[in-house]
Amino acid sequence: MRKIFLVIQREYLARVRKKSFLLTTILTPLVFPAILGLFLWISTSESGGDALRIIEVVDETEAFFLESNGEFAFSYSDLPADKAKEMVVAGERYGFLHIPPLELERPEGILFYSEKSAPMGLISELEGELKRKIEEIRLYDSGIDPLLIKQLKTNVNINSITLEKGGVEKASNSAINYGLGFFLGILIYTFIFIYGNQVMQGVIEEKSSRIIEILVSSIRPFELMVGKVLGIGAVSLTQFLIWILLMTTISTVVMGYFGMQMPQQQAMEMAGGEAAEQMMASGQVGQFLVAMQGIDFVALIFTFLFYFLGGYLLYGAVFAAIGAAVDSPADAQQFMLPVTIPLMASYFGLFIFILDDPNSQASFWLSVIPLTSPIAMVGRASFGIPAFDLILSMTLLIVGFLFTAWVAGKIYRIGILVHGTKVNYRTLWKWIKQSN
């Protein structure tokens, strides 16, 4: 045990003391918002003044009027089609919309010309606009006043409440749950790869620099492997902790600057009443906050940490075995399939099944099988997980980790001493079967 601790300590300090650790830890939480901000900035500046796109509209029915907006301006004329096309080619117009005489029952033959292929958004926007106009005209023709229709239009917004045992009502918001599940799932996916890779690189380093034989003459290979995986796991937890602190601080400062209260604070103040009443009482922002309040963040963070650690340990052991089986990172590529396939499967499963319906059969299986559960279960976490599913999934993950560590240990023990031999899956299988 003491030796495992020594290894953990070495692995931890060797990484945490590096300048690059400090740099990535501090920069990562800043880089993502910065990239997002950059895109936002580019997209908003694009739609401004000089980028205004003029579309020539030749409407032979003379029934449609399209309103210009920030991005597109519509210029009406009765130019011949050839002339309008020339304007497009010459760059004077962004596009040319030609509306021939139409039968309103079957509006066909509308054409849009542009020099570059038209953005999907624009086409569907034009389609929507024309559809609305045609419907309006037809309603009017059948004797209904469009004004009346406008008055009759109603916006419906369903507030969803989850009922818990004991009659506790919790406001939920599927958009928030979706967003959280999406975010946490991707986070685990990314971190398993990042830290798993560090384990693999570490093993390859020890193997290629030939320290390994000195090490295993003092410590059992399995202890060395476990120590390395745990040490790097501790690094990842440290990084998380710093990120959580950083983000809390930054968001407090930012929110304070914009004169907004922290959602948690507001939610706390609102606590006490029935969720539904609060929903009724508050507006859009309030609903968001109440829904946020409905999420048990302590449970969410606990679930996230459990599945992150479980998933990392399970895959970390596999990464260690891969590192032990090869001589260089380039050789490792051939053994990455057992890692990438289940991880990709859980990644796609997250989008196709879990976020769509967290309680479906597919979601259940994805979130209990240890290879996919780390990503799948955190995707479900914010929606609320039945206790049975959670206990089963956690138990299986622990069993799964012990099993992969055992198998990985067998490969690791032999692999670390094998240099310069081509290793394939058959060799690995032989190593696993070998009793000592």
Added chain:
Amino acid sequence: MNILTITALNKSYGDHKALTDVDLTIPRGGVYGLLGPNGAGKTTLIRIVNQIIEADSGSVLLNGEQLSSKHIRNIGYLPEERGLYKKMKVREQLLYFAQLKNLSSSQAHEKVDKWLKKLDIANWAEKKIEDLSKGMAQKVQFISTVIHDPELLILDEPFSGFDPVNAEIIKNEILELKSQGTTVVLSTHRMESVELLCDHIAMINKSQKVLDGSVGEIRDQAKTGTFMVELLPDGLPFPAHWEMVRQQEGKWKFKALLEGREPNELLNEILPFGQVIGFTEMIPTIEEIFIQKVKETTP
């Protein structure tokens, strides 16, 4: 008492036999040479003694006890394939290795300081390995092997990769450790370095032990009773039962056999032929004995 007693050791890798029924007793104190060509099974044997791999059958006793993890403290091991953490500082690295060998933190600090001073690299204690010259890194490597004062020191090809100056330093350290009572096992395929250092040797070829014993005994046993004679001839013809090696500047250089006689009797036979200026018994070198043995055991 023997420090290491190995009995009927077997190890295979798949179909490949690495060790076949190897018996070996290594006496306490002195330097024990483990000789054999590359791939003979030396490293496998050493790895089993270091508990890196397990034997298929047979037993290894250290001081009469079945080898177990508590003996890690008693053994120092310098593998043929060796290295250090390049990004780690010298002192940190040595402390790490020392503690892995079951030394307490304070013992480890004490030993590290002692050895850094002894090998003249105390000034480099806070430098990273990657900033050190190769020779200095080799010294650090050697310290990491002996840091815990092992009673059994196992060195696999210890001089490969060392430059002559550092090899000399390490050789002297080995001899000093020996004089303090450490048992040194030295594995090498370079026989010429063995005769000077080793008291006992064992030869391994193709997974089997072919010979062992003290260096003196082995060479005595390998004697063929051949003498190399140099002589200024008096004009008598050269007898056919001697083997002429070289004849130049009026000098004969030839081999003569004792054939059961004492050396003086042989000398008496030679004296009438002229003036003897050289008379040396030809004792085969360890390398020659080894090659002879390999020839005998390989059909």
